[in-house]
Amino acid sequence: MDTELALAWIRETAAAVERQESYLTELDSAIGDGDHGSNLRRGFTAVITALDTLEPDSIGAVLAKTGTTLISKVGGASGPLYGSAFRAMGKALPQATATPAELAAALAEGLLAIQQLGGAAPGDKTIVDAWAPATAAFEAAAADGLPSAADAADAAAAQGARDTVPLQARKGRASYLGPRSTGHQDPGATSTALLFHTLAQVTHAA
Ligand code: ADP
Ligand code: MG
Numbered sequence: 001m002d003t004e005l006a007l008a009w010i011r012e013t014a015a016a017v018e019r020q021e022s023y024l025t026e027l028d029s030a031i032g033d034g035d036h037g038s039n040l041r042r043g044f045t046a047v048i049t050a051l052d053t054l055e056p057d058s059i060g061a062v063l064a065k066t067g068t069t070l071i072s073k074v075g076g077a078s079g080p081l082y083g084s085a086f087r088a089m090g091k092a093l094p095q096a097t098a099t100p101a102e103l104a105a106a107l108a109e110g111l112l113a114i115q116q117l118g119g120a121a122p123g124d125k126t127i128v129d130a131w132a133p134a135t136a137a138f139e140a141a142a143a144d145g146l147p148s149a150a151d152a153a154d155a156a157a158a159q160g161a162r163d164t165v166p167l168q169a170r171k172g173r174a175s176y177l178g179p180r181s182t183g184h185q186d187p188g189a190t191s192t193a194l195l196f197h198t199l200a201q202v203t204h205a206a
């Protein structure tokens with residue numbers, strides 16, 4: 001990965017969030033307060049504006065600006081969680097180019113930041129349920145090169161998001177529903193799957 005690819009990843013994510021806004025909101029209407037799509041769209045719109053004036057010279061600069069902007073612009077739980085993850089990844093990648101192994105380590109730092117802030121474990125029906133398997137799959141395939149690692153992470157995140165359907169939420173707003181949170185796909189795990197999908201997309205386009 002290089003600075004251009006990091007920029008492409010964030011831009012593609014912003015576009016995907018815009019396309020999927022109503023779907024994410026629909027999922028959040030079932031087990032939350034129906035704002036996940038609009039939260040992320042507002043956040044990523046602000047990220048694009050911030051990046052337009054940045055002229056970043058490293059991967060870290062792109063990811064850190066993304067994280068800081070999400071934290072400041074998104075009121076919901078997902079803003080600080082994703083924001084912290086991007087900041088942690090940015091801190092882990094201060095350079096202009098990174099190997100797949102370095103990107104794997106940065107994704108693990110992102111996961112750690114999410115878990116430190118939110119206290120969620122795998123199985124709690126959160127972002128972690130897509131991010132953790134995606135990180136593991138990326139790490140396992142890192143030696144095969146970036147496109148292969150990103151594809152493996154994409155597939156694992158999508159599967160992780162689908163696997164949240166039968167789970168009962170133990171963190172976040174959905175946990176207030178208790179057993180009634182089962183039978184629905186988690187919005188945050190779904191947006192995480194979207195993040196890993198756009199990573200795979202830009203990797204193939206590069
Ligand atoms: P809010 O719940 O404040 O309305 P959003 O709707 O933007 O925020 O985001 C909801 C998503 O945030 C949930 O679907 C879940 O995946 C994720 N989430 C909530 N709490 C946590 C947590 N403690 N750790 C990880 N992810 C969480
Ligand atoms: Mg919500």
